Amino acid sequence: MSAVYRGSRYYTTTSPRLVDRDNGKEGDMQAGGAGLCWPIYDTALQNGAEFMLNCKMTKIIRENGDRSGRVLGIEASFEGKTIYLRGTKAVFLGTGSWNSNPTLKQLFNPWLTKYPHVSGEPYVFNDGKGVELALDAGASLATDRGNDWHGWHRHPGSVWHSIDLPFGVPGTAEPLDSECIYVNAQGERFMNEEIGEHSPPWVGGSHPFHFAQLCAAQTVDKDGPVVWIILDEESRAKQGLEFTVGTIVEDSMYTVSETIEGLASKIGCKPETLLATVTRYNELVDKGADEDYHKQHLDAKIAQAPFHAIKWGIQKHNTLGGITINPKSQVLDWRLEPISGLYAAGECAGNMDLIGLAKPIVFGRIAAMTIAKEE
Numbered sequence: 001m002s003a004v005y006r007g008s009r010y011y012t013t014t015s016p017r018l019v020d021r022d023n024g025k026e027g028d029m030q031a032g033g034a035g036l037c038w039p040i041y042d043t044a045l046q047n048g049a050e051f052m053l054n055c056k057m058t059k060i061i062r063e064n065g066d067r068s069g070r071v072l073g074i075e076a077s078f079e080g081k082t083i084y085l086r087g088t089k090a091v092f093l094g095t096g097s098w099n100s101n102p103t104l105k106q107l108f109n110p111w112l113t114k115y116p117h118v119s120g121e122p123y124v125f126n127d128g129k130g131v132e133l134a135l136d137a138g139a140s141l142a143t144d145r146g147n148d149w150h151g152w153h154r155h156p157g158s159v160w161h162s163i164d165l166p167f168g169v170p171g172t173a174e175p176l177d178s179e180c181i182y183v184n185a186q187g188e189r190f191m192n193e194e195i196g197e198h199s200p201p202w203v204g205g206s207h208p209f210h211f212a213q214l215c216a217a218q219t220v221d222k223d224g225p226v227v228w229i230i231l232d233e234e235s236r237a238k239q240g241l242e243f244t245v246g247t248i249v250e251d252s253m254y255t256v257s258e259t260i261e262g263l264a265s266k267i268g269c270k271p272e273t274l275l276a277t278v279t280r281y282n283e284l285v286d287k288g289a290d291e292d293y294h295k296q297h298l299d300a301k302i303a304q305a306p307f308h309a310i311k312w313g314i315q316k317h318n319t320l321g322g323i324t325i326n327p328k329s330q331v332l333d334w335r336l337e338p339i340s341g342l343y344a345a346g347e348c349a350g351n352m353d354l355i356g357l358a359k360p361i362v363f364g365r366i367a368a369m370t371i372a373k374e375e
């Protein structure tokens with residue numbers, strides 16, 4: 001991949017940064033998906049592939065119209081018309097996650113239905129229809145990692161959709177867990193702050209999932225669970241953090257005050273509750289032992305004004321679980337028999353226990369190599 005994609009044509013699911021790659025050129029590729037997709041897109045065009053953008057699959061068609069026949073093609077809507085496309089060798093499904101599909105959410109992980117906000121909307125809207133259509137055609141569903149909905153990420157100060165295009169502020173306002181506390185909408189501490197996606201090995205288990213479960217028990221607002229990070233000026237300065245509203249943090253997700261009581265008023269909890277939380281935490285720091293939540297590193301009191309509150313934007317980036325596939329990327333029915341002519345990879349597919357971009361890349365390639373051998 002030696003082509004230079006400087007100032008890539010489109011932004012990506014991640015922030016619009018240029019990154020260094022191993023082609024020896026400095027900062028010449030767009031971070032994230034565009035850096036992957038555009039070279040592949042260009043190569044496919046050069047090799048005669050045809051793209052029909054804004055073409056939505058509405059049905060998967062099997063031979064003889066029943067669930068035993070080979071998959072022949074799809075029905076789709078394109079430019080206001082219903083069209084039919086025959087797969088010369090097979091039909092491949094790469095329709096992405098079911099993040100925004102209430103039925104599949106309910107099915108895979110009911111408690112997640114209380115989260116209203118999905119990362120990337122409205123620029124990305126993963127309606128899970130590809131999964132639904134595969135089920136209609138006889139596919140089965142598989143979970144990965146016991147229904148773990150991977151993709152829980154914490155973005156301090158940003159919900160990734162309200163400032164700038166697309167996906168909001170980059171969000172580099174992440175304080176060290178040892179230098180801050182998390183409080184809920186009531187101003188109470190409710191967890192060991194070290195249990196998050198960067199948590200140390202002693203925590204064990206699936207960290208983002210565990211974090212999400214802890215937060216799920218808290219009060220939810222329009223953006224999801226309410227979790228405020230509280231730290232003082234000394235910690236902020238020590239870590240070199242900047243909370244510039246509009247570029248680093250969203251205005252609704254950051255506030256600062258000369259007093260803890262003032263901070264409480266600004267984040268909407270009772271001043272006496274937040275004061276009691278901070279006082280208790282400072283006592284624990286003095287003791288050198290977190291008797292309440294067993295945090296291992298208590299490096300800083302919350303004592304020096306001004307005091308900062310940054311709200312976590314807790315995001316579901318991607319899902320696990322989907323259409324059952326086997327190691328050849330063939331879609332399986334509920335008897336775990338391959339459905340002839342139907343393949344899937346990426347987030348719409350389950351059973352192969354990968355996450356994120358590895359899912360479409362690894363099993364998409366395997367599918368392509370297997371389909372090439374189809375008669």
Ligand SMILES: Cc1cc2nc3c(=O)[nH]c(=O)nc-3n(C[C@H](O)[C@H](O)[C@H](O)COP(=O)(O)OP(=O)(O)OC[C@H]3O[C@@H](n4cnc5c(N)ncnc54)[C@H](O)[C@@H]3O)c2cc1C
Pocket residue numbers: 013014033055056057058094095096097119120124126128129130316317318345346347348355356357358359360
């Ligand atoms: C904000 C954010 C940050 C992320 N960061 C990372 C990261 O750092 N690392 C990482 O590995 N992963 C990351 N991910 C996850 C990663 O982007 C996804 O796992 C990956 O893009 C999934 O690829 P996919 O091809 O399976 O699906 P998608 O990229 O979602 O593509 C599916 C495509 O199918 C189309 N489609 C859906 N239904 C139909 C239909 N019925 N007919 C026709 N087309 C249809 C959709 O429009 C879409 O274009 C992130 C995701 C988000 C949202």
